[in-house]
Amino acid sequence: MQYSWLLFQALVAVFCAPLLSGFIRKVKNALRMRRGAPLGQPYRNIVKYLAKEEIVSETTSWIFRAAPFVVLGSTIAALMFVPVFSFSFSAAGMGDVLTVFFLFALGRFFLALAGLDAGSAFGGMGSSREMFISSFVEPVAIVTVAVVAAHGWSAESGEMSRHIGTSFSRMVAAAALFMVVLAETSRIPVDNQETHLELTMIHEAMLLEYSGRSLAMLEAAASTKQLIWFSLLGGVLWPWPFGGAMTLTDGIAAMALFGLKMIVGALVVGLTEIGLAKMRLFRVVDFLGLAFLFSVLALVILSLGY
Amino acid sequence: MMTLFFLTGILVLTYAMLVCHRIPALIQNFRLQSLFLFLVTLDFAVRHREAKVFVVAGLLLLVKVILIPSFLSRLVKKIKVDERLGLFLNPLLSLISALFLTWGASVFCSWFLYTRQTAVFAAFVVSITVVLVGFFIMVFRMKALSQIVGLLVMENGIFLLASVMAGGMPFFVEIAIAFDVFVCAIITGIFMYRINKVFTHIEVHRLTDLKG
Numbered sequence: 001m002q003y004s005w006l007l008f009q010a011l012v013a014v015f016c017a018p019l020l021s022g023f024i025r026k027v028k029n030a031l032r033m034r035r036g037a038p039l040g041q042p043y044r045n046i047v048k049y050l051a052k053e054e055i056v057s058e059t060t061s062w063i064f065r066a067a068p069f070v071v072l073g074s075t076i077a078a079l080m081f082v083p084v085f086s087f088s089f090s091a092a093g094m095g096d097v098l099t100v101f102f103l104f105a106l107g108r109f110f111l112a113l114a115g116l117d118a119g120s121a122f123g124g125m126g127s128s129r130e131m132f133i134s135s136f137v138e139p140v141a142i143v144t145v146a147v148v149a150a151h152g153w154s155a156e157s158g159e160m161s162r163h164i165g166t167s168f169s170r171m172v173a174a175a176a177l178f179m180v181v182l183a184e185t186s187r188i189p190v191d192n193q194e195t196h197l198e199l200t201m202i203h204e205a206m207l208l209e210y211s212g213r214s215l216a217m218l219e220a221a222a223s224t225k226q227l228i229w230f231s232l233l234g235g236v237l238w239p240w241p242f243g244g245a246m247t248l249t250d251g252i253a254a255m256a257l258f259g260l261k262m263i264v265g266a267l268v269v270g271l272t273e274i275g276l277a278k279m280r281l282f283r284v285v286d287f288l289g290l291a292f293l294f295s296v297l298a299l300v301i302l303s304l305g306y
Numbered sequence: 307m308m309t310l311f312f313l314t315g316i317l318v319l320t321y322a323m324l325v326c327h328r329i330p331a332l333i334q335n336f337r338l339q340s341l342f343l344f345l346v347t348l349d350f351a352v353r354h355r356e357a358k359v360f361v362v363a364g365l366l367l368l369v370k371v372i373l374i375p376s377f378l379s380r381l382v383k384k385i386k387v388d389e390r391l392g393l394f395l396n397p398l399l400s401l402i403s404a405l406f407l408t409w410g411a412s413v414f415c416s417w418f419l420y421t422r423q424t425a426v427f428a429a430f431v432v433s434i435t436v437v438l439v440g441f442f443i444m445v446f447r448m449k450a451l452s453q454i455v456g457l458l459v460m461e462n463g464i465f466l467l468a469s470v471m472a473g474g475m476p477f478f479v480e481i482a483i484a485f486d487v488f489v490c491a492i493i494t495g496i497f498m499y500r501i502n503k504v505f506t507h508i509e510v511h512r513l514t515d516l517k518g
Contacts, residue, residue: 166307168428171314286325286397293321293401300409304416306427 005251010079012255013231017223018042020230020262025194027270042223046216054212057118067114068210068217074107075221075228083157083239084231085251085258096155097145097232101138104184104225108134111218115206122198126205129281133183133190133202136288140180143295147173147302148236157235168306173298174237179291181233181269183284185226188273190284200278227262234261309349309425313432315342316466317408320432320439323459324400328389329451332443333378336455339436340370343462346429350469358477365484366465374458374491381495382451385502392448392509400446407438429470436463450501450508454494461487 022039029036056064078100112130115123147169149155183190186203196204207218238261279287319339326332344367351359382389395403411434415427440459443452465483468475475483502508505515 166310166424168310168314168424168431171310171428172317175314175318283327289398289401290321290325293405294318297405297408300405301412301431304412305422306412306424 006080009084010076013079013084013227014076014220014224017227018046018220020227020266021223023263024266024270024273027266028273031270031274042219046219049211049216049219050213052212054214057209059119060117060209063110064114064117064209065214067110067117068214068221070110071107072217072221072224074103075224078103078228079224081157082228082231083160083235084227085254097149097157097160098142098155100228100232101141101145105134105138107221107225111206115209118209120209122201122205122208126202126208129202130206132281133284133288136285136292137180137183140176140288140291140295143292143299144173144177144180144236147295147298150302160235160239167302169298169302170236172294172301174233176291176294176298177233177236179287179294181229182272183288183291184229185269186222187269189276189279189287192278230262230265231258234258234265309346310428312342312346312349313425313428316346317432317435320436320459321401321404323439323443323455324404325397327391327393327397329382329387329391329449330379330389332391332452332455333375333382336458337371337375339459339462340366340375343466344371346466347469354473362477362480362484365481369484369488370458370462373488377491377495378451378454381498385499385508387449387451387502387508391452394446394448400442404435404439404442407442408435411435411438426470429466433463433466433470436460436466438463448509448511450498450510450513453510454491454498457494458487458491 019039019042021042022037025041026036026039081095081097081099081103108130112127115127115130117123145155149160151167151170152160154160182188186193191202192200193204195201196208198205201208203222207215210218316339319335319342323332323335323339326335344363347359347363347366351363393400408431412427412431414434415430419427419430421427437460440456440461440463442456443459444456447453447456461483498508501513505513
């Protein structure tokens with residue numbers, strides 16, 4: 001029963017993830033007084049890519065071919081360790097929330113290699129920038145999780161979610177995590193999802209050589225990763241526990257609450273993106289330094305017991 | 307929960323002020339910080355159902371969110387000075403110093419705070435941090451305009467401190483302070499305009515140069 005619920009959660013999350021991307025785009029366009037693409041546009045894109053022919057450069061090695069599978073596979077595996085809308089267990093004690101960061105790093109490693117593989121200038125630039133940013137992002141994410149984990153002395157997501165209640169340190173940690181989420185989902189102060197302008201691309205630059213099915217897989221992986229980060233943030237800010245035995249009504253309530261969290265998150269992210277300008281790459285250090293300082297501040301406040 | 311959220315917002319914006327490189331960014335940041343302060347006050351007013359606090363919150367919205375920031379940004383446009391703030395200390399070092407300031411504030415609070423209510427502790431720490439960061443901005447930024455903003459930020463911190471410690475100052479004092487701050491901002495703004503006319507710059511460390 002537990003496992004079927006876990007699989008169901010993963011399936012729902014993967015299928016709903018593009019909807020979240022579409023919704024954020026819709027919010028941004030509404031704020032700019034534009035009509036914008038319909039809500040289901042990310043789905044249409046994926047279907048379109050699936051129907052198209054795939055072209056692979058002759059100069060690439062097996063890494064280029066393997067990367068989409070690794071990226072999508074590791075992202076879906078990460079879903080098993082994250083409290084998406086059920087909290088009481090994660091993948092049968094196989095790992096805790098830190099495993100999620102490891103799985104993300106695995107995907108990122110392969111994607112960066114694939115970006116370099118084709119030997120185009122853009123791919124290499126995107127890869128190096130991605131690694132540059134991730135070296136700032138990962139410490140913040142780990143310290144943030146450490147702060148939340150210290151509430152129940154366990155980094156296992158089920159155990160973490162049993163210690164609910166808002167504390168000041170958790171709130172400050174959430175602020176740090178929010179900045180990490182902006183950086184990791186290639187949002188505006190760090191990256192811009194909407195443009196293929198050469199100077200600003202980070203994530204898109206690595207995907208530039210891909211087409212057809214592989215591109216569809218990478219797009220799906222990106223939106224799933226975004227959903228995972230959002231639900232991590234939601235779990236830190238607004239944890240909601242459900243007991244070990246999930247009943248049907250519990251499940252429906254949990255899913256409704258999760259949807260609400262995602263809507264609120266999308267609104268906040270959309271507003272932030274509209275309100276900020278894209279930063280120069282070396283200014284991103286200041287932005288992520290702010291995030292790191294906040295995670296350390298959360299640790300300091302936690303040490304005083306608040 | 308909501309109070310804690312707004313207080314964290316104030317904290318984030320206070321730290322973000324130290325990352326600012328340009329004067330308009332600093333002013334917009336101050337505007338947002340005041341907006342969050344307004345939300346904290348409004349939250350307090352709604353929970354305690356006090357008409358006076360509503361008036362104070364409205365005054366805060368009018369003076370600190372709308373009037374002063376628009377006046378300052380107009381001033382920046384008018385004196386046509388270089389927009390960069392001129393940092394004596396780069397953003398990351400400023401952030402690390404601010405971390406120590408907050409750490410000091412929280413240790414200080416945990417010494418003598420009589421209650422272990424999270425919201426009270428948070429408000430106390432945030433307000434002392436805001437005061438100290440305002441002071442920091444006054445000391446470590448070159449342009450004289452950042453001195454005004456630093457002073458206003460300190461005032462925001464004191465306002466928050468007063469509303470946490472004493473449930474707000476007496477009504478008339480509150481109103482008097484609001485006008486005081488507004489007049490202070492205008493006078494220092496005009497002063498800045500004059501300084502720029504005489505010296506052709508507003509950099510504090512060069513104001514001691516003799517002028518014939």
